[in-house]
Amino acid sequence: MIRPSPIEAAKLFIHEQFPTCQAALLGGSVVRGEETPTSDLDIVVIDEHLKTEYRESLISHGWPIEVFVHNLKTLRHYFQSDSNRARPSIQKMVSEGIPLTGHPVIDSIKLEANKMLRDGPPEWSTETIRTKRYFLTDALDDLIGSTNRGESIFIANSIGELLHEFVLRTNRHWIGSSKWIVRALHEYDPQFAKEFVNAFEHFYRKNDKMEIVRLVDSVPQKHGGRLFEGFSVGKR
Template structure:
Protein backbone atom coordinates (compact mmCIF):
# COMPACT_ATOMS: atom_id res chain seq x y z
CA UNK A 1 0.00 0.00 0.00
CA UNK A 2 1.14 3.48 -0.82
CA UNK A 3 -0.20 6.90 -0.07
CA UNK A 4 -0.10 9.93 -2.35
CA UNK A 5 3.56 10.59 -1.60
CA UNK A 6 5.15 7.26 -0.66
CA UNK A 7 4.94 5.86 -4.20
CA UNK A 8 7.27 8.61 -5.45
CA UNK A 9 10.30 7.22 -3.60
CA UNK A 10 9.58 3.77 -5.02
CA UNK A 11 9.27 5.21 -8.53
CA UNK A 12 12.65 6.93 -8.07
CA UNK A 13 14.32 3.82 -6.63
CA UNK A 14 12.96 1.62 -9.42
CA UNK A 15 14.12 4.07 -12.09
CA UNK A 16 17.56 4.40 -10.52
CA UNK A 17 18.07 0.63 -10.68
CA UNK A 18 16.48 0.51 -14.18
CA UNK A 19 13.87 -2.03 -13.06
CA UNK A 20 10.59 -0.12 -13.07
CA UNK A 21 8.43 -2.59 -11.16
CA UNK A 22 6.06 -0.14 -9.51
CA UNK A 23 5.74 2.25 -12.47
CA UNK A 24 4.90 -0.77 -14.66
CA UNK A 25 2.31 -2.07 -12.22
CA UNK A 26 0.73 1.37 -11.87
CA UNK A 27 0.71 2.05 -15.62
CA UNK A 28 -0.81 -1.33 -16.45
CA UNK A 29 -3.14 -1.55 -13.45
CA UNK A 30 -6.89 -1.19 -13.60
CA UNK A 31 -8.30 1.66 -11.56
CA UNK A 32 -11.16 0.47 -9.37
CA UNK A 33 -11.95 3.79 -7.73
CA UNK A 34 -10.50 7.22 -8.39
CA UNK A 35 -11.26 10.75 -7.28
CA UNK A 36 -9.06 12.07 -10.08
CA UNK A 37 -5.73 11.45 -8.35
CA UNK A 38 -4.86 7.92 -9.47
CA UNK A 39 -5.18 8.76 -13.15
CA UNK A 40 -2.50 11.46 -12.67
CA UNK A 41 -0.18 8.96 -10.97
CA UNK A 42 -0.83 6.49 -13.78
CA UNK A 43 0.17 9.16 -16.35
CA UNK A 44 3.29 9.90 -14.31
CA UNK A 45 4.22 6.20 -14.38
CA UNK A 46 3.68 5.97 -18.15
CA UNK A 47 5.82 9.07 -18.69
CA UNK A 48 8.68 7.53 -16.68
CA UNK A 49 8.45 4.29 -18.66
CA UNK A 50 8.56 6.09 -22.01
CA UNK A 51 11.54 8.18 -20.89
CA UNK A 52 13.62 5.08 -20.14
CA UNK A 53 16.45 4.72 -17.64
CA UNK A 54 19.29 7.19 -17.30
CA UNK A 55 22.08 6.86 -19.82
CA UNK A 56 25.19 5.06 -18.62
CA UNK A 57 28.36 7.09 -18.35
CA UNK A 58 31.49 6.04 -20.22
CA UNK A 59 32.98 5.08 -16.84
CA UNK A 60 30.04 2.76 -16.13
CA UNK A 61 30.23 1.24 -19.62
CA UNK A 62 33.94 0.54 -19.16
CA UNK A 63 33.42 -0.92 -15.71
CA UNK A 64 30.72 -3.24 -17.06
CA UNK A 65 32.97 -4.18 -20.01
CA UNK A 66 35.67 -5.13 -17.53
CA UNK A 67 33.34 -7.40 -15.52
CA UNK A 68 31.95 -9.00 -18.68
CA UNK A 69 35.49 -9.58 -19.95
CA UNK A 70 36.47 -11.12 -16.62
CA UNK A 71 33.51 -13.51 -16.70
CA UNK A 72 34.12 -14.32 -20.37
CA UNK A 73 37.79 -15.13 -19.74
CA UNK A 74 36.78 -17.35 -16.81
CA UNK A 75 34.20 -19.04 -19.05
CA UNK A 76 36.71 -19.64 -21.84
CA UNK A 77 39.38 -21.01 -19.50
CA UNK A 78 37.14 -23.17 -17.34
CA UNK A 79 37.02 -26.95 -17.69
CA UNK A 80 34.86 -27.77 -14.65
CA UNK A 81 31.27 -28.29 -15.83
CA UNK A 82 29.69 -27.09 -12.59
CA UNK A 83 31.73 -23.91 -12.60
CA UNK A 84 31.06 -23.38 -16.32
CA UNK A 85 27.31 -23.44 -15.69
CA UNK A 86 27.48 -20.78 -13.00
CA UNK A 87 29.88 -18.62 -14.99
CA UNK A 88 27.53 -18.89 -17.99
CA UNK A 89 24.62 -17.76 -15.79
CA UNK A 90 26.61 -14.72 -14.67
CA UNK A 91 27.69 -13.98 -18.22
CA UNK A 92 24.09 -14.14 -19.47
CA UNK A 93 22.98 -11.68 -16.79
CA UNK A 94 25.87 -9.29 -17.40
CA UNK A 95 25.46 -9.40 -21.18
CA UNK A 96 21.70 -8.84 -20.94
CA UNK A 97 22.16 -5.90 -18.60
CA UNK A 98 24.84 -4.41 -20.87
CA UNK A 99 22.72 -4.63 -24.02
CA UNK A 100 19.62 -3.19 -22.38
CA UNK A 101 21.34 -0.38 -20.48
CA UNK A 102 23.64 0.76 -23.28
CA UNK A 103 20.47 1.10 -25.35
CA UNK A 104 18.62 2.95 -22.56
CA UNK A 105 16.08 0.17 -22.09
CA UNK A 106 14.54 -1.03 -18.86
CA UNK A 107 15.80 -4.26 -17.33
CA UNK A 108 14.07 -7.05 -15.56
CA UNK A 109 14.97 -9.99 -13.36
CA UNK A 110 14.29 -13.66 -13.97
CA UNK A 111 11.52 -14.04 -16.58
CA UNK A 112 11.40 -10.25 -16.92
CA UNK A 113 14.95 -10.25 -18.31
CA UNK A 114 13.81 -12.19 -21.37
CA UNK A 115 10.68 -10.07 -21.66
CA UNK A 116 12.75 -6.88 -21.53
CA UNK A 117 15.17 -8.22 -24.12
CA UNK A 118 12.32 -9.28 -26.45
CA UNK A 119 10.71 -5.88 -26.12
CA UNK A 120 14.03 -4.32 -27.12
CA UNK A 121 15.07 -6.69 -29.96
CA UNK A 122 13.35 -9.96 -30.78
CA UNK A 123 16.11 -11.24 -33.11
CA UNK A 124 18.95 -10.47 -30.68
CA UNK A 125 17.02 -12.22 -27.89
CA UNK A 126 16.61 -15.29 -30.07
CA UNK A 127 20.38 -15.35 -30.73
CA UNK A 128 21.20 -14.95 -27.05
CA UNK A 129 18.84 -17.73 -26.00
CA UNK A 130 20.12 -20.05 -28.73
CA UNK A 131 23.78 -19.42 -27.83
CA UNK A 132 23.28 -20.18 -24.14
CA UNK A 133 20.91 -23.07 -24.83
CA UNK A 134 23.53 -24.65 -27.10
CA UNK A 135 26.13 -24.30 -24.36
CA UNK A 136 23.84 -25.81 -21.71
CA UNK A 137 22.87 -28.73 -23.97
CA UNK A 138 26.22 -29.50 -25.63
CA UNK A 139 28.94 -27.69 -23.71
CA UNK A 140 29.92 -25.75 -26.85
CA UNK A 141 31.06 -22.27 -25.84
CA UNK A 142 31.68 -20.86 -29.32
CA UNK A 143 28.30 -19.15 -29.87
CA UNK A 144 28.34 -17.58 -26.39
CA UNK A 145 31.88 -16.25 -26.89
CA UNK A 146 31.03 -14.84 -30.33
CA UNK A 147 27.84 -13.22 -29.05
CA UNK A 148 29.54 -11.58 -26.07
CA UNK A 149 32.36 -10.31 -28.28
CA UNK A 150 29.73 -8.92 -30.68
CA UNK A 151 28.00 -7.12 -27.78
CA UNK A 152 31.27 -5.55 -26.59
CA UNK A 153 32.67 -4.68 -30.03
CA UNK A 154 30.90 -1.30 -30.53
CA UNK A 155 32.29 -0.16 -27.16
CA UNK A 156 35.89 -1.17 -27.77
CA UNK A 157 35.69 -4.93 -27.22
CA UNK A 158 37.02 -6.80 -24.24
CA UNK A 159 38.58 -4.67 -21.51
CA UNK A 160 41.17 -6.06 -19.15
CA UNK A 161 44.69 -4.72 -19.59
CA UNK A 162 45.28 -1.39 -17.92
CA UNK A 163 41.82 -1.14 -16.36
CA UNK A 164 41.59 -0.18 -12.70
CA UNK A 165 38.83 0.94 -10.38
CA UNK A 166 39.15 3.75 -7.88
CA UNK A 167 42.52 5.05 -9.02
CA UNK A 168 43.18 8.33 -10.73
CA UNK A 169 45.38 8.50 -13.79
CA UNK A 170 48.07 10.19 -11.68
CA UNK A 171 48.62 7.19 -9.42
Protein backbone atom coordinates (compact mmCIF):
# COMPACT_ATOMS: atom_id res chain seq x y z
CA MET A 1 0.00 0.00 0.00
CA ILE A 2 1.37 3.42 -0.99
CA ARG A 3 1.05 5.89 1.83
CA PRO A 4 -0.25 9.39 1.09
CA SER A 5 2.02 12.43 0.88
CA PRO A 6 2.93 14.16 4.15
CA ILE A 7 0.41 16.95 3.62
CA GLU A 8 -2.36 14.57 2.58
CA ALA A 9 -1.69 12.30 5.56
CA ALA A 10 -1.58 15.26 7.95
CA LYS A 11 -4.88 16.65 6.65
CA LEU A 12 -6.56 13.25 6.94
CA PHE A 13 -5.23 12.90 10.47
CA ILE A 14 -6.55 16.32 11.52
CA HIS A 15 -9.94 15.69 9.90
CA GLU A 16 -10.29 12.39 11.77
CA GLN A 17 -8.75 13.24 15.14
CA PHE A 18 -9.30 17.00 15.59
CA PRO A 19 -12.34 17.94 13.45
CA THR A 20 -13.29 20.91 15.67
CA CYS A 21 -9.81 22.40 16.21
CA GLN A 22 -9.22 26.05 15.31
CA ALA A 23 -5.86 25.53 13.63
CA ALA A 24 -3.29 22.92 12.71
CA LEU A 25 0.13 23.20 11.08
CA LEU A 26 2.51 20.62 9.62
CA GLY A 27 6.16 21.39 10.45
CA GLY A 28 9.41 19.49 10.79
CA SER A 29 11.83 17.96 8.33
CA VAL A 30 9.24 17.04 5.69
CA VAL A 31 8.38 20.72 5.31
CA ARG A 32 12.02 21.75 5.03
CA GLY A 33 12.76 19.07 2.44
CA GLU A 34 15.16 17.33 4.85
CA GLU A 35 13.17 14.17 5.53
CA THR A 36 14.85 10.79 5.91
CA PRO A 37 13.32 7.28 5.82
CA THR A 38 12.71 7.57 9.58
CA SER A 39 11.22 11.08 9.59
CA ASP A 40 7.87 11.64 11.26
CA LEU A 41 5.22 14.31 10.80
CA ASP A 42 5.34 17.10 13.37
CA ILE A 43 1.89 18.63 13.75
CA VAL A 44 0.89 21.55 15.98
CA VAL A 45 -2.81 21.71 16.85
CA ILE A 46 -4.63 24.68 18.40
CA ASP A 47 -7.86 23.65 20.10
CA GLU A 48 -9.54 26.15 22.43
CA HIS A 49 -11.71 23.38 23.88
CA LEU A 50 -8.67 22.00 25.67
CA LYS A 51 -7.83 23.06 29.21
CA THR A 52 -4.23 21.88 29.06
CA GLU A 53 -1.64 20.88 26.49
CA TYR A 54 -0.36 17.43 25.62
CA ARG A 55 1.98 15.65 23.22
CA GLU A 56 1.33 12.28 21.63
CA SER A 57 3.15 9.88 19.29
CA LEU A 58 1.18 7.56 17.03
CA ILE A 59 0.97 6.00 13.56
CA SER A 60 -1.66 7.22 11.09
CA HIS A 61 -2.02 6.63 7.35
CA GLY A 62 1.37 4.95 7.22
CA TRP A 63 3.22 7.84 8.90
CA PRO A 64 4.66 8.18 12.40
CA ILE A 65 3.18 11.37 13.82
CA GLU A 66 4.21 13.62 16.72
CA VAL A 67 1.28 15.85 17.59
CA PHE A 68 1.63 18.87 19.90
CA VAL A 69 -1.82 19.92 21.08
CA HIS A 70 -2.36 23.35 22.66
CA ASN A 71 -4.81 26.11 23.30
CA LEU A 72 -3.57 29.65 22.71
CA LYS A 73 -2.63 30.17 26.35
CA THR A 74 -0.51 27.03 26.60
CA LEU A 75 1.05 27.69 23.19
CA ARG A 76 2.22 31.12 24.30
CA HIS A 77 3.49 29.65 27.56
CA TYR A 78 5.62 27.21 25.54
CA PHE A 79 6.77 30.05 23.29
CA GLN A 80 8.13 31.78 26.38
CA SER A 81 9.62 28.70 28.04
CA ASP A 82 11.33 27.65 24.81
CA SER A 83 12.72 31.15 24.44
CA ASN A 84 14.06 31.12 28.01
CA ARG A 85 15.90 27.83 27.41
CA ALA A 86 17.09 29.13 24.00
CA ARG A 87 15.68 26.15 22.09
CA PRO A 88 12.72 27.47 20.08
CA SER A 89 11.26 24.12 19.03
CA ILE A 90 7.60 25.13 19.00
CA GLN A 91 8.33 28.53 17.44
CA LYS A 92 10.13 26.86 14.53
CA MET A 93 7.30 24.39 13.96
CA VAL A 94 4.77 27.23 13.90
CA SER A 95 6.94 29.53 11.78
CA GLU A 96 7.71 26.99 9.08
CA GLY A 97 4.42 25.11 9.40
CA ILE A 98 2.10 24.53 6.46
CA PRO A 99 -1.50 25.33 7.49
CA LEU A 100 -3.77 22.29 7.48
CA THR A 101 -6.86 24.34 8.30
CA GLY A 102 -8.01 27.84 7.46
CA HIS A 103 -8.31 30.16 10.47
CA PRO A 104 -7.19 33.77 11.15
CA VAL A 105 -5.34 32.69 14.30
CA ILE A 106 -2.68 31.00 12.13
CA ASP A 107 -1.43 34.35 10.82
CA SER A 108 -1.23 35.85 14.31
CA ILE A 109 0.66 32.96 15.90
CA LYS A 110 3.05 32.85 12.95
CA LEU A 111 3.78 36.55 13.47
CA GLU A 112 4.48 35.91 17.17
CA ALA A 113 6.74 32.95 16.42
CA ASN A 114 8.66 34.81 13.72
CA LYS A 115 9.26 37.83 15.96
CA MET A 116 10.65 35.65 18.74
CA LEU A 117 12.91 33.82 16.29
CA ARG A 118 14.24 37.14 14.95
CA ASP A 119 14.78 38.60 18.42
CA GLY A 120 16.86 35.64 19.60
CA PRO A 121 17.13 34.23 23.14
CA PRO A 122 17.58 36.31 26.31
CA GLU A 123 21.06 37.78 26.71
CA TRP A 124 23.39 36.04 29.16
CA SER A 125 24.44 38.08 32.18
CA THR A 126 28.10 38.73 32.93
CA GLU A 127 27.87 36.31 35.84
CA THR A 128 26.37 33.57 33.66
CA ILE A 129 29.19 33.99 31.12
CA ARG A 130 31.73 33.76 33.93
CA THR A 131 30.13 30.55 35.25
CA LYS A 132 29.99 28.99 31.78
CA ARG A 133 33.68 29.87 31.22
CA TYR A 134 34.54 28.00 34.39
CA PHE A 135 32.65 24.84 33.42
CA LEU A 136 34.13 24.91 29.93
CA THR A 137 37.62 25.29 31.42
CA ASP A 138 36.97 22.46 33.87
CA ALA A 139 35.85 20.10 31.11
CA LEU A 140 38.81 21.03 28.91
CA ASP A 141 41.26 20.39 31.77
CA ASP A 142 39.63 16.99 32.28
CA LEU A 143 40.13 16.17 28.60
CA ILE A 144 43.74 17.34 28.54
CA GLY A 145 44.57 15.28 31.63
CA SER A 146 42.58 12.16 30.70
CA THR A 147 44.52 9.00 29.88
CA ASN A 148 41.47 6.76 29.57
CA ARG A 149 40.09 6.57 26.02
CA GLY A 150 36.54 5.75 27.08
CA GLU A 151 36.43 8.62 29.59
CA SER A 152 37.97 11.00 27.05
CA ILE A 153 35.23 10.24 24.51
CA PHE A 154 32.50 11.27 26.91
CA ILE A 155 34.41 14.30 28.19
CA ALA A 156 34.70 15.42 24.56
CA ASN A 157 30.95 14.92 24.14
CA SER A 158 30.36 17.19 27.13
CA ILE A 159 32.74 19.81 25.73
CA GLY A 160 30.82 19.79 22.46
CA GLU A 161 27.60 20.64 24.28
CA LEU A 162 29.22 23.32 26.43
CA LEU A 163 31.18 24.89 23.60
CA HIS A 164 28.28 25.16 21.18
CA GLU A 165 26.15 26.67 23.94
CA PHE A 166 28.83 29.23 24.83
CA VAL A 167 29.41 30.30 21.23
CA LEU A 168 25.73 30.69 20.41
CA ARG A 169 24.44 32.20 23.65
CA THR A 170 27.20 34.82 23.89
CA ASN A 171 26.22 35.86 20.37
CA ARG A 172 22.44 35.88 21.06
CA HIS A 173 21.73 32.88 18.84
CA TRP A 174 19.51 29.87 19.49
CA ILE A 175 21.10 26.61 20.62
CA GLY A 176 20.27 23.00 19.81
CA SER A 177 20.63 19.43 20.98
CA SER A 178 21.65 16.23 19.22
CA LYS A 179 21.68 16.88 15.43
CA TRP A 180 20.49 20.43 16.07
CA ILE A 181 23.84 21.34 17.64
CA VAL A 182 25.52 21.31 14.23
CA ARG A 183 22.49 22.86 12.50
CA ALA A 184 22.35 25.72 15.00
CA LEU A 185 26.08 26.37 14.63
CA HIS A 186 25.75 26.32 10.84
CA GLU A 187 22.92 28.88 10.98
CA TYR A 188 25.18 31.13 13.07
CA ASP A 189 28.49 30.65 11.20
CA PRO A 190 29.04 27.92 8.57
CA GLN A 191 32.83 28.22 8.81
CA PHE A 192 32.86 27.81 12.58
CA ALA A 193 30.45 24.86 12.28
CA LYS A 194 32.90 23.21 9.88
CA GLU A 195 35.84 23.78 12.25
CA PHE A 196 33.76 22.46 15.15
CA VAL A 197 32.87 19.21 13.36
CA ASN A 198 36.42 18.74 12.07
CA ALA A 199 37.96 19.18 15.54
CA PHE A 200 35.77 16.51 17.11
CA GLU A 201 36.03 14.17 14.14
CA HIS A 202 39.83 14.48 14.30
CA PHE A 203 39.76 13.48 17.96
CA TYR A 204 37.38 10.55 17.48
CA ARG A 205 39.38 9.22 14.54
CA LYS A 206 42.95 9.81 15.73
CA ASN A 207 42.67 10.30 19.49
CA ASP A 208 44.36 13.69 19.08
CA LYS A 209 42.92 16.28 21.47
CA MET A 210 44.78 19.35 20.24
CA GLU A 211 42.23 20.48 17.65
CA ILE A 212 39.54 20.52 20.34
CA VAL A 213 41.86 22.35 22.73
CA ARG A 214 42.68 25.00 20.12
CA LEU A 215 39.01 25.43 19.21
CA VAL A 216 37.90 25.80 22.82
CA ASP A 217 40.69 28.27 23.59
CA SER A 218 39.71 30.40 20.58
CA VAL A 219 36.13 30.90 21.76
CA PRO A 220 36.11 32.60 25.20
CA GLN A 221 39.13 34.86 24.57
CA LYS A 222 37.11 38.06 24.28
CA HIS A 223 35.40 37.15 27.56
CA GLY A 224 38.67 36.54 29.41
CA GLY A 225 39.71 33.06 28.28
CA ARG A 226 39.94 30.05 30.57
CA LEU A 227 38.77 30.55 34.15
CA PHE A 228 39.75 28.61 37.26
CA GLU A 229 41.51 30.71 39.91
CA GLY A 230 39.16 33.00 41.74
CA PHE A 231 35.93 31.39 40.63
CA SER A 232 33.39 30.78 43.40
CA VAL A 233 29.68 30.19 43.81
CA GLY A 234 27.68 31.22 46.87
CA LYS A 235 30.61 32.70 48.81
CA ARG A 236 29.57 35.50 51.15
